[in-house]
Amino acid sequence: MPQPSKNLDPTRSPQDWFGAHLRHWRKVRRKTQRELALEVHVSASTIAKIEKAERPCDLALARSLDDALDTGGILAWLCLRTGTDADNTVGDAYNATVAPALLGPPGFPGVAPPMTGSATDDGSHGDRGSFLGASGAAALLGGTPLSHLIKPAEPSRLPSAVRPEDIEQVEAAATVLAGWDHHYGGGGIVRTAAEAQLRWASALLELPCPEPMRASLFAAAARLGMVVGAADFDAHAHHDARRVFAFAAACAEEAGQWHLRAKVYSYRARQAVWLGACDSGLTYAELGLAHENRLTGTERAMLHTAKARALAKAGDVQATLRAVGQADDAFAQARPGEDPPWMAYYDAAQHAGDTGHALYDLVAVGYRPVTAADRLRTAIDGHTQAYVRSRTFSMTKLASLTMATGDPHEAATIGHQALDEVVKLHSRRASDGMQDLARLTAVHRTTPEAIKLRDRIKETIKT
CATH class of the missing domain: 1.25.40.10 (Tetratricopeptide repeat domain)
Known part of the structure; x- marks a missing residue:
């Protein structure tokens, strides 16, 4: 008997925020975890763990998920900008050219994660209100102004014909x-x-x-x-x-x-x-x-x-x-x-x-x-x-x-x-x-x- 979906709290951490977005897009595209996993060549348990923030998502997988879910690149964008991909440095975030999608789960602004806290060195959450404060934003963005996030490198392209x-x-x-x-x-x-x-x-x-x-x-x-x-x-x-x-x-x-x-x-x-x-x-x-x-x-x-x-x-x-x-x-x-x-x-x-x-x-x-x-x-x-x-x-x-x-x-x-x-x-x-x-x-x-x-x-x- 299938288990009910775990309620996600996207404000808990960047990884939770990423997982909530992944679940949202998977449901929009009406795919099960198993169907999506087959398309991106991972196990269904891997998809489940990413959605529940029990494991990180690397950039290569995020890009594959974007392709499978036709998100326009939002998951790779999130992976880079939230530091969800541990193999990427902050500076790598600005190599991405996709703009954040305006369509997201309720309560998700789309241009910056609505985080209320970040993890301390011991894995606990410290001052949750400081995640996007002055020091938190500077660390996340590498000193780049926040307005950079709403200036896509190129405008979104329309398809050649309606699909x-x-x-x-x-x-x-x-x-x-x-x-x-x-x-x-x-x-x-x-x-x-x-x-x-x-x-x-x-x-x-x-x-x-x-x-x-x-x-x-x-x-x-x-x-x-x-x-x-x-x-x-x-x-x-x-x-x-x-x-x-x-x-x-x-x-x-x-x-x-x-x-x-x-x-x-x-x-x-x-x-x-x-x-x-x-x-x-x-x-x-x-x-x-x-x-x-x-x-x-x-x-x-x-x-x-x-x-x-x-x-x-x-x-x-x-x-x-x-x-x-x-x-x-x-x-x-x-x-x-x-x-x-x-x-x-x-x-x-x-x-x-x-x-x-x-x-x-x-x-x-x-x-x-x-x-x-x-x-x-x-x-x-x-x-x-x-x-x-x-x-x-x-x-x-x-x-x-x-x-x-x-x-x-x-x-x-x-x-x-x-x-x-x-x-x-x-x-x-x-x-x-x-x-x-x-x-x-x-x-x-x-x-x-x-x-x-x-x-x-x-x-x-x-x-």
Whole structure:
């Protein structure tokens, strides 16, 4: 019976970091340890030990692994720059011409190992925070400026024509980046990496492509564009988000991909509503629902919820409640096995949170808050660690709702919990929600807990 994979801690040492990258690329290419070992002429146990940081990888093997996994040279690059290959000196690291791949396991910046410590002479870990400090970086880089790492000796070359593996790489990039976006927010390294991947994917659209692969290529580009647009939206780069969403929608249309088209229009609707353009948001949601008989129950629920949020922002109570009812009916018909991979996020927690957000906006025009609160609590309880940002959104909304209509002491407790999560994210939308909560504390000027929360938000969230 196969043993479960050992959880890797890439921050433990350079060797652990290398092993985590090797496992990531092996899984991206859907190879077993035995299959990979046969290709590079070593034993399966050797691959297993390298992945678990139980033995080093030499440069020759790293290059063979790069070839077998089609990584573009990232493993040889890591081997040289992390000192994983004991036979190479630091100076040898600069003979490599490959640039670090932007696609890596979640939490891996790609340009320098996120180490928190290095081994001492006795094999133990000393000051883990000093690995990339001044002396640690100087030792690793041989005195070369860190900026050298992001200046490849030559630009990455496009293939002469689109290959199946190019499409697979675009799809893999979209999957990894979407996971980062949900967990860390769309700003920071997530958006930077996403934009670089999209430039590569869009360049592929200009290359010769066999006709049987054309639809798959445009579908992959649409999916990646959808993820990049979402990151731009979360980072408040709204002009970029609109441009990229338009690109994604056009690619989805070209591919004849109704499921991708629906998801892109859902994003466009949400962004329009966020910016106060309720009519545009409603239009985008309706466009997504065109030929809704072709969509899954989950996709219909997502789009009816987008309609509800547009109608709620416009203050139309009855129309909002009808749209929420339609969303609930559609979600009751959801069959996760029928959904495309990018819809995995829209589970019961997401549905409760999104409809709860719509009902929250109705409270300002007299709708009872308890229904919105119940849905937001369901969302908070149901979201896993993979969807930290979504859980934080719902937690912030619940704190705001409670501050406006309920017990300020309870609201402050929820608000502090939400703020603990917001500070870990790169999400301007999450920060905006916190600032809205701070404004709501004004009605509780004599409540110490509310004032303390307001002051903490102002100190923590910078405009």
